[in-house]
Amino acid sequence: MKTVIYNGILVTMNREMAVYQNGYVAVEDGTIAAAGPAEELEAKYGRNFQEDKSLGIHWRDAGGGIIMPGMVNTHCHMSMIPFRGLGDDCKDRLRVFLLPMEEKAMDRELAVLAGRYGICELLLAGVTTVMDMYYYAGDLAGVMDEMGIRGIEGETVMDQPTCDAKTPREAVAAAAEAMERYRGHDRVSVCLSPHGTTTCSKELLRLCYDMDRDFNLPFTLHTAEMDYEMAHLRETLGLGAVEYLDHIGVLGKNTLAAHAIQVSPREIRLLAERGASVAHCIGSNTKAAKGVAPVKEMTEAGVAVGLGTDGPASGNTLDLFTQMRFCANFHKNTLRDRGAFPAKDIVSLATIGGARALGLEMVTGSLETGKAADIVVVETDSANMFPVYDPYAALVYSAQAANVRDVYVAGKCLVEDKKLVKADLREARQALEEKMLETEFAGYFPGR
Ligand SMILES: [Zn+2]
Known part of the structure; x- marks a missing residue:
């Protein structure tokens, strides 16, 4: 037809x-x-x-x-919908809210129900491709498949027990099975997404990098985002986060650095030389007072940059219209140049730029x-x-x-x-809410 x-x-x-x-x-x-x-x-x-x-x-x-x-969201944690609005203005939100609640309440069923709701939100906002990273990657890839969205689900691995794996080896083994299962699928794939530069050993980073490269999928991780991350790498190795990735041999054309806020001019050249990409999450970064990534310098150096919402706990919305607006306002303001970042370039980041960052420029983005x-x-x-x-x-x-x-x-x-064809937002929300009320999240619903 x-x-x-x-x-x-x-x-x-x-x-x-x-x-x-x-x-x-x-x-x-x-x-x-x-x-x-x-x-x-x-x-x-x-x-x-x-x-x-x-x-x-x-x-x-x-x-x-x-x-x-269709728009391309290059960095998301859609299953974190239950965390949206929790501790928004709390200084140490990660340790006070996110990590304890993830440990207490997150399981396969909650991840899947939240993922389904997240995809409803993405589709209704015109996002047709998403690079997501979370736990239970094989199950979330199944939700992507069923919902019809285009997506890459990255299994988050780190050197500590997580809600879906006691050890990183266990997480890698489960992801490897899912990567194989989705090999050759026309819309959905699974990759390994280490949590960050300092939460994973260099051996674990190399293992994930090699596997993602063999499948020709993005190797994506939080990079040059946190002050403690920068201080640790600087104090122990005298390196920036991008320099560190290069130093251990995991900076290549499959590398997608999420955030990349604190990067030096030398690191921008490195990103360009290695053909690595950046997922720019301006809404999440500025809400958390982490700074504005030097995207103008990156794109001028030839680095592929896409926009990402980050998770709903960090950026509150999964839509790229919000990101495009933030992108214009913050970059113009930081550069003190009304003419910087014209709208055409920003739409480009949200579409073909994102596709390029994910290695999907021959498939989508224009x-x-x-x-x-x-x-x-x-x-x-x-x-x-x-x-x-x-x-x-x-x-x-x-x-x-x-x-x-x-x-x-x-x-x-x-x-x-403006209505979902295959799914029902109300049903997705109801199922998610019922599940949340069986967990520690119930305590945060006012009046319950
Ligand atoms: Zn993130």
């Missing part, structure tokens, strides 16, 4: 950054068969093409909205013939979306996740008219 989405401002994010004020995308067998100006449709099917039912084409009117590539049909329609009927002079500016400065109308992943419509 062929679907043609027409009557929208087409933002392709292709190499030429082509935009068509009245454009269309044709989808066939999950792939983009064509994308271009409406005149092409008229030339092929006649002036009243959308009325022609004889062709077996499903015509979908974008209603004058913006047709853009609307081009032959790529997977990962497409979002952003409506422009709402009060905040008029007028639209420049679609990039409208997407970055005006739009919100609530403006996402339709979402397609690999040609399958997963959100239609």
Whole structure:
């Protein structure tokens, strides 16, 4: 079945950054068969093409909205939904709330139910690809598969017992089985995601790096994010976090450094030379007062940078519209330059930049013939979306996740008219809430 989405401002994010004020995308067998100006449709099917039912084409009117590539969230912990809003302003939130609650309450069932809810949130916000990292990676990959999203689930490993493994070896073994199970899957894969540069031994980091590289999947970990991390590496080895990764031989084209806030100019050159990428989590970083990563210098050096929300405990939302806005505001402000980070570049980070950072630039991130049909329609009927002079500016400065109308992943419509097609948000929420009430989270629900 062929679907043609027409009557929208087409933002392709292709190499030429082509935009068509009245454009269309044709989808066939999950792939983009064509994308271009409406005149092409008229030339092929006649002036009243959308009325022609004889062709077996499903015509979908974008209603004058913006047709853009599905967005790519390069760093997420979607199963941490239950932690959203817990200890937001607490100085040592990690040790006071996150770690103890994870130990007491997190299990396979909670991770899966929260993951399912998280995917509902991602899809409704126009995120079609997610790089997630958490425990129970094999199970969460199953949820991604069932929900229809494109994703990579990273099994978090570290040198201490976690909620799903007593030892890192146990976590690696479980992940290895899941990596094999998803090998060759067209949308979902599993990789190993060590927690961070100082929470894993160099042997563990090397083991994960080698396995991820063999599967040609991202090797992603929290890097150059925490003050204690920087102090430890500086005091023990005299190195920055990126220098350390290079020093132990795990900085390569599969490496995706999450955060990369405290990096020196020399480390930016290293990232570029090794072909490593960065997941930029501006909302999470600035909320935690960790600083603003030098993204301008990174992109100028040729480092692939994508946007990430981080987990809902850190950034509170899984949508990239919020990140795009933060990105503009914080970078302009830090650089004291209103002209820095123009909207077009920010939409690029949220789409093709993210795809590049995940090694998926041949699959998704732009609307081009032959790529997977990962497409979002952003409506422009709402009060905040008029007028639209420049679609990039409208997407970055005006739009919100609530403006996402339709979402397609690999040609399958997963959100239609702002409603999930395959899943039910209310049901996902109810199941998650019931499970949370059986755990320590119950104590945090007011009035219960
Ligand atoms: Zn994180």
